[in-house]
Amino acid sequence: MKAPKSEETQTRARVSPSTQTATLAEIARQAGVSAPTVSKVLNGRADVAPATRTRVEELLREYGYRRRRAEATRSPLIDLVFHELESAWAMEVIRGVENVAREEGLSVVLSESAGRLTPGRTWADQVAARRPHGVVLVLSGLDESQRALLTSRSIPFVVMDPAGDPGADVPSIGATNWQGGLAATRHLIELGHERIGAISGPSRMMCSRARVDGYRAALETAELPVDPELIKAGDFHHETGYRLGLELLRRPDRPTAIFAGNDLQALGLYEAARELGLRIPEDLSVVGFDDLPVARWVGPPLTTVRQPLMEMAEAAARLVLDLGRQEGAGGAATSVELATSLVVRSSTGEPPAV
């Protein structure tokens, strides 16, 4: 099916060759559909057959088609995508994005990429169809085709706490994880600990690598040996803290202090210590990371590295909305790390007398 000649001319007349490599009518011709059908796909209308939508989307992507007047046709939504929806950690992030969304009269669409580090293919098509003001990705990233699809629709995106290495051109908001690991471990060294273990999150995540590197740097600058046997990598769950905690604490030369990768792991470690009859902090000092509300509530209250999760989420939401407003302004990507800080409570103390 060919688009009528007059429409093609009209479309082409409005196109600026610098931003547009194919007209709507050309894409329609290649896809074998009418120009209004391409329009429907562009506008996210529901009455297009899935196969047609896919074919048109592919051509739009291929030609780097850029929609104009994105502002006018945006839905009052902001997309928030999690690697996994779990724990009070995610709740802090949700609250931060909700705060900004409420101020701006937007609603938040929540998705979970179900443990994968990039959301599924359907997800990107749905986002393109619903045209949010922007996308905040938490501990996850986008693949090339997803980035191209969002870019073609002028939908900006920001990564919060990048999981992998998002690339220098991706705007991101993080926390000073390395500094946090350094501060936590220095606190333990100052208390007199010399055998300090570490339980970390997954090593494929940059934030957990950075924390362990900070721990290592603290030991090295204090001229204490780094014993690889005392560093255990797991994931960010309670269960890991418990299991790896038991491994570390059952050693004949067990550490007198452990830096956990996050608060949930620290709570798992509490459980392991309880099971082995070790008192915190008398027999074992524990430092967590995050400062979730629960850190104050456990017994003893947890010494931890606070990262300002709600503020980070607010910053990510504000950044993505700003990017949407400066559409086409280009410019360098913005990457910001908010400061972490050590919060000393009652789970750390001097090492036991030998």
Next chain:
Amino acid sequence: MKAPKSEETQTRARVSPSTQTATLAEIARQAGVSAPTVSKVLNGRADVAPATRTRVEELLREYGYRRRRAEATRSPLIDLVFHELESAWAMEVIRGVENVAREEGLSVVLSESAGRLTPGRTWADQVAARRPHGVVLVLSGLDESQRALLTSRSIPFVVMDPAGDPGADVPSIGATNWQGGLAATRHLIELGHERIGAISGPSRMMCSRARVDGYRAALETAELPVDPELIKAGDFHHETGYRLGLELLRRPDRPTAIFAGNDLQALGLYEAARELGLRIPEDLSVVGFDDLPVARWVGPPLTTVRQPLMEMAEAAARLVLDLGRQEGAGGAATSVELATSLVVRSSTGEPPAV
């Protein structure tokens, strides 16, 4: 501006007088806009002036206009509204709704009514404009005009854990709160406790009333006195558990056991007991309500009444989607209470010897 005669006739011809009290063209005439403008409002298009949208929305509401073919024009969204977004409690609910949404290829739009028991006016208009498959309200309800607006758009809604009294015609999913309060208190009575206190959630919330009533019923059927001085109503936060816990535990005739309105209050109570040097369970037995993940992690692990939050949220999401599919089928509202169950851990034991 009058709608053209031909269009009016055409519109009217498709209208069934039983469900429709005003045609689109009549509404357009009254609003002083064109019929296509009314269509745009109905279809949630962005290119309508806010004042016009409001005027048209009001007329649509007034005339109880019902959209036809709601299925075809729905967005692949499901709305989830919280009274307040806080704590791991909300996270369990979000995960349940996400599970169902993912199965159905839908995305979840999250809103918070910022502590009010009904979401704001703007919220309802936004929902009407984005046309989700349905709305799940958590611990909140809708006022008359909001219900009318959603009903006019054939957008079904379900209340999870109704806060007030949602009315017999509102579909709802809850838990057997009364049974839970009964089971928790009977457990304490069986251990030998006779002075049992209660810290409850807000009395305007039906779920917290039901829990306290179950507590009272357990005492009465065991022929133990109900001492109103030992029943403290607060809200569902940690802080309340701490503050009211101190009040109860500082009494000269302090209770030997306390039934907390939820797990967060129980954790606050732990803190109060710690501060006063009381050991759990040797000096004080504590029962919570919810069974959040953290209940297993605290020391000592918390005896609590489990309510299947994720399953309740899944049931609410499935119910609202089912209601959307049976559109117009009418029928009685569905209200379901899922079973609660007592989970005995280490925070309850025999009362201290006098």
